[in-house]
Amino acid sequence: VKIKVRLFGTLGQNISGYRHSQEIEVEIPNGAMVRDLLTHLRISETQGVAVIAEGRILEVNDMLQDGSLVNVMQAVSGG
Amino acid sequence: MEMGMKFIRVNMNKKSIQVEDVPGEYAGLGGRGLTSTMINAEVPPKCDPLGPENKLIFAPGLLSGTPLPNTSRLSVGAKSPLTGGIKESNVGGTVAAALAHLGITAIIIEGQAPGGELSFLRIDEKGEASLVEAQAYKGQRTYELVEKLFGIYGEKTSVLCIGPAGEYRMNVASIQSTDVDGRPCRAAGRGGMGAVMGAKGLKALIIDQRGKSSDPIANPKAFKEAIKAIVEAVKADPMSGNVMPNLGTAALVAPVNAMGAFPSYNATRGTLDGWEKICGEAMAELIKERKGKTTHRGCDQCMIHCSNEFVGKDGQFVTSSLEYETIWATGGMTGIADLDTIARLDHLCDDIGVDTMSTGVAVAVAMDAGYKEFGDAKAAIEMIEEIGKGTEFGRILGSGPVAVGEHFNHARVPAIKGQSIAAYDPRAMLGLGVTYATSPMGADHTAGNLVGAYLEHMLDPLSPEGQVETSRFLQITMAAFDTMGQCFMANVALLSPNHFEAFRKVINAKLGTQLEPDDFPIALGIRVLKAEKEFNRKAGFTNEDDRLPRFFYDEPLPPHNTVFVISNEEIDKALDF
Numbered sequence: 001v002k003i004k005v006r007l008f009g010t011l012g013q014n015i016s017g018y019r020h021s022q023e024i025e026v027e028i029p030n031g032a033m034v035r036d037l038l039t040h041l042r043i044s045e046t047q048g049v050a051v052i053a054e055g056r057i058l059e060v061n062d063m064l065q066d067g068s069l070v071n072v073m074q075a076v077s078g079g
Numbered sequence: 080m081e082m083g084m085k086f087i088r089v090n091m092n093k094k095s096i097q098v099e100d101v102p103g104e105y106a107g108l109g110g111r112g113l114t115s116t117m118i119n120a121e122v123p124p125k126c127d128p129l130g131p132e133n134k135l136i137f138a139p140g141l142l143s144g145t146p147l148p149n150t151s152r153l154s155v156g157a158k159s160p161l162t163g164g165i166k167e168s169n170v171g172g173t174v175a176a177a178l179a180h181l182g183i184t185a186i187i188i189e190g191q192a193p194g195g196e197l198s199f200l201r202i203d204e205k206g207e208a209s210l211v212e213a214q215a216y217k218g219q220r221t222y223e224l225v226e227k228l229f230g231i232y233g234e235k236t237s238v239l240c241i242g243p244a245g246e247y248r249m250n251v252a253s254i255q256s257t258d259v260d261g262r263p264c265r266a267a268g269r270g271g272m273g274a275v276m277g278a279k280g281l282k283a284l285i286i287d288q289r290g291k292s293s294d295p296i297a298n299p300k301a302f303k304e305a306i307k308a309i310v311e312a313v314k315a316d317p318m319s320g321n322v323m324p325n326l327g328t329a330a331l332v333a334p335v336n337a338m339g340a341f342p343s344y345n346a347t348r349g350t351l352d353g354w355e356k357i358c359g360e361a362m363a364e365l366i367k368e369r370k371g372k373t374t375h376r377g378c379d380q381c382m383i384h385c386s387n388e389f390v391g392k393d394g395q396f397v398t399s400s401l402e403y404e405t406i407w408a409t410g411g412m413t414g415i416a417d418l419d420t421i422a423r424l425d426h427l428c429d430d431i432g433v434d435t436m437s438t439g440v441a442v443a444v445a446m447d448a449g450y451k452e453f454g455d456a457k458a459a460i461e462m463i464e465e466i467g468k469g470t471e472f473g474r475i476l477g478s479g480p481v482a483v484g485e486h487f488n489h490a491r492v493p494a495i496k497g498q499s500i501a502a503y504d505p506r507a508m509l510g511l512g513v514t515y516a517t518s519p520m521g522a523d524h525t526a527g528n529l530v531g532a533y534l535e536h537m538l539d540p541l542s543p544e545g546q547v548e549t550s551r552f553l554q555i556t557m558a559a560f561d562t563m564g565q566c567f568m569a570n571v572a573l574l575s576p577n578h579f580e581a582f583r584k585v586i587n588a589k590l591g592t593q594l595e596p597d598d599f600p601i602a603l604g605i606r607v608l609k610a611e612k613e614f615n616r617k618a619g620f621t622n623e624d625d626r627l628p629r630f631f632y633d634e635p636l637p638p639h640n641t642v643f644v645i646s647n648e649e650i651d652k653a654l655d656f
Contacts, residue, residue, distance in 0.1 A: 008333040008360055010325050020360035021333075048317035050534040055339040055349075055507075055638050057533065057540075071337045076318055077531025077571035078524060079328035079403030079502065 001066040002027050003037060009074030011049075014042060028064070035060040041072065048075040084184045084294050087208050089200060091279050092131065092190035096208050101184045107590060109141030111167040112562030112607045113185055114156025118165055119610040124617035128160035128271075129248050129278040131191035137178070137239070137284065138186075140564010144179025144293050147306045147585060149313065149569035151175045151378040153239075153256065154561065158618070159270035161250040161437070161479055162496040162521040165614040166270035167561065169525075170239075171378035172256035174286060175564055177237040181206040181290030192280025197246075201232075204287040213282045218243050220430040220467070221255045221263035224283065229261055232285055238263065240283035242432025245273030247469050249477030250497075251437040252277060255429055258377045258386070264399045265377060268434030269498060270520065271479075297591030305584035309573065312581065313382065316572035318531070323385040323568055324374045328403035329359030331502070334534055339638045340507035342500065343411045345440075345447035346493045349507050349636045353416035357406055362389070362418055369394055383568045389422040398426040404524055407502030408439025413446060414453030424463060431467035433477065436524075438463060440480045440499035448487035491630050496521035496620075503530055505627060505643050506636040510538070510546035512643045514554060516625045517653040519611035525567050527554035543645050551653045558607040559600030609656050622651050 004023045012018040028040055034051050038060070043049060051058045053070040064070070088097045105113055114136045126132035136156045143150050153175035159166035178186070183206060192198065199211040216224055221242045228238055237257055244252040252273030255263040267273075296302045314320045322330045332354060335341045339349035355361060363373045369390045377386030377400055386400035401422055409424040410416060428435045442462050445451065451458035465473030475486050480499050484492035493500045498521030505512025510529035515522035527550045532538055538545040553574075560570040563586075573582060576596075583594045615624075631643040 008358070009322050009330055012360065020358065020364055021355040048535065050334060050536070052334065052337040055337070057338065057536065059536065071333065073334045073337060073534070074317060074322050074330065075531055075534035076322055076328070076331045076334065077534075078528035078567065079331045 001030055001032065001064060003064055004067070004069040005037070005041070006069070006071050008071060011043060011072055011074065023069070032064055033060065034058045034062050034064065037064060037070070043072065049073070050075055084182055086185050086187060087183060088187045088189060089208065089210070090190045091188065091192040091198070091281065094210050096210070107141070107592070108562060109143065109184065110138055110152060110154040110562045110564045111156070111169065111558060112603065113138045114154045114167050115165060115607055115610045117185070117187070118156050118158065119614040122158050124158070124614055125619065126158060128158045128163070128275060133158050133275060135188040135272070135275045135279055136185055138184065139175035139179045141562060142585070142589060143175040143564035145296060145589060146303070148310060148380050148382040149566040150564045151380055152561070152564045152566055153178070153267070155254055155267040155272045157272060157275045160248070160274050161271040162498050164496055164521070164618055164620055165519055165611045166272065167520065168267040168269045168272050169561060170254070170256045170265050170267035171566065172258050172265040173237040173288060173379045174239055174256050174284070176379040177286045177288045177290065180288070180293050181286070182292035182294060186284070188276070188279050188281060191278060196280050197282045198280060199283045199285055200281060202284070202286045204289045206290060206292060216282055218246065221432055222430050225257055225261065225263045228283065228285055234261065235288045237286045237288055238283055241273045241276050242430060243467055243469060244432045244477055245277035247474065247477060248274040248277050249433065249466065249474065250274060250479040250482070251433045251441065251477050253432050253434045255432055258399065259379065262399060264429050266429065266434065268436060269523065273432050296589050298588045302585065302588035305581065305588050308581040309585060310382065312578055313569050313572045319383050319568050319572045323383050326359035326363055326373070327385045327387050327400060329362050329401065329406055331403045331530065332358035332406060333360065335503060335530065338507060338533070338540065340504045340540065341407065341411050341502065342493065342504040344414050344453050345412055345443040345491060346500070346504055346636070347447070349504050349638060351411045351414070351416060356416045357410050357418050357421060362401065365418060366390065375399065378566070381566070383566070385568055391419065397422045398429065401425055404502050405435040405439070408436045409459065411502065412439050412443035413459050415456050415459060417456060420456040420459070424459060427460065427463050427467070431463070433466060436501065437479050437499050438466065438476070440493065441476045441483045444480045444483045444489060444492055445476065445487065447491055448489035450487065492628060494522060495627060496624055498522050503528070504636055505631055506641050507639050508533065508540040509543055509643065509645055510540070510550050512627055512631065513546050513550035513645060513650060513653050516627055516650050517550070518554060519608065519615050526557055529553065531571055541639060541641060543649070546645060547649050547653050554654065555604030555608065556600045557604070559604035562603060562607060605656055608654055612654060625650055
């Protein structure tokens with residue numbers, strides 16, 4: 001499945017030349033879960049990371065749908 | 080009792096200053112715990128907040144000025160003209176440490192200067208306080224004022240001051256505090272503390288930073304050891320150790336929009352069109368391109384460096400620090416997705432001396448009522464300039480969002496107890512609604528903010544389950560940390576039983592006490608909240624004041640199209656001590 005991903009916080013710094021809010025396309029196997037996407041993106045620590053699609057925070061075991069847009073974000077506790 | 084620590088009481092009628100030892104009943108208190116306890120004990124609850132019976136209290140946190148990092152919060156307390164209830168608004172910068180180094184536990188401003196007289200309160204290197212005539216500075220904006228004051232008193236000076244809005248006694252008037260670089264860009268913004276200061280006839284506090292009379296630490300060796308654990312926890316936390324120094328609080332723009340909870344266009348939608356243009360990541364890129372500072376130390380003894388310096392296209396300083404709540408109020412609520420405009424509005428608010436949050440929301444309510452179009456940057460700048468000039472309409476805006484709603488007969492005013500909500504819509508983050516409804520401060524962004532709990536998968540923002548309990552826990556914990564003078568950014572790294580234990584060791588080493596696990600943060604936080612609720616009850620508040628405005632229950636918020644669904648009975652349990 002192909003997933004459109006946007007990286008936020010300091011996560012974009014893992015990819016050289018990444019500009020804020022830029023969509024990148026990621027191909028992962030059918031049936032892949034949020035956890036697999038994070039592994040693919042080399043985001044090892046799940047603590048403090050929130051994957052948000054269509055306004056909802058996904059859990060690591062949630063399955064990803066082909067063509068969906070997900071925002072990979074970091075937890076912040078208030079401003 | 081703390082050895083040698085003192086209260087400075089200033090009577091503005093008599094122009095007299097009294098120094099007294101800290102009474103025993105206030106031992107172990109500082110910051111919010113001290114201001115709230117004193118206001119509850121000393122201020123007549125039904126008094127006019129802008130009259131002589133109100134008291135304005137400045138108190139560094141219990142641990143301010145000690146070697147524990149991130150403890151430079153100063154609490155400012157009084158009865159609020161905005162809410163009619165008790166208020167504590169805390170601010171960073173350099174003042175808290177400066178006062179603590181002078182051995183000052185609190186400054187209490189009483190009475191009222193006769194007939195528009197204006198004074199400075201000067202505290203010199205030895206901690207001696209004196210009133211200085213300040214009539215020549217009447218109407219001056221804060222940046223110009225502090226520049227003059229540094230010229231007179233030297234660079235080793237901390238200033239707390241009001242701008243014209245405070246002199247006009249406006250409900251949204253702030254007290255501005257100088258940062259490490261001497262700019263009046265930090266604000267005790269909420270609740271109209273600037274109006275109380277203006278009503279007292281006090282233009283500025285001018286405090287020497289070279290004091291050497293800090294309260295002794297009971298067990299210095301144990302203290303040094305105990306703070307190591309706190310420093311390590313703050314460094315290791317992903318937010319305070321990584322996100323804050325890189326992006327600051329503006330890092331919240333993206334996740335809150337992605338969650339559909341960013342109150343936009345006066346809380347008619349949960350996502351701002353073009354939020355990607357004003358998110359923290361966009362701001363960091365823009366600041367880097369223009370060679371400003373994406374990370375900056377704004378407060379004494381800070382190790383997090385969440386501050387920034389926003390510069391214009393010409394590389395010149397515009398404002399510091401551009402923060403999440405400001406970006407939301409002046410950008411999201413008004414529909415202005417442009418960082419240059421937002422930065423300019425932030426500077427303008429600091430310079431006039433108004434709370435960016437209440438002011439942005441007041442502008443948004445006027446726009447929603449049809450006064451101007453959402454997204455009209457020129458109109459927003461002009462409206463806020465009117466506040467500074469004290470025009471008739473400027474005074475309506477400066478009275479806050481509720482007054483603006485009344486002026487236009489417009490019911491959609493997102494305020495609780497008169498104070499505007501913060502940058503989280505309670506229909507899409509239910510727990511924030513619980514905090515907004517029940518905090519004795521009115522709607523508030525630090526009193527018990529659940530956004531981190533949502534992003535850390537601890538609870539679902541759209542399900543009622545766990546919201547009341549989490550709000551309660553956070554409100555209690557924050558009241559305790561606000562008493563210590565520790566910054567919110569560090570507090571949220573320390574919300575576990577292990578960290579509470581580590582923090583108790585710091586307090587014990589400081590005071591020579593033996594606190595039990597129940598004592599901190601829970602018992603202390605409850606004690607503070609009880610005092611605040613008691614004051615509000617005596618001022619006439621009931622449970623019926625702990626409710627959200629009607630539209631949060633009736634108008635679904637896109638994109639989730641949900642309303643606020645927590646019952647009044649559940650709400651009333653949040654702080655039912």
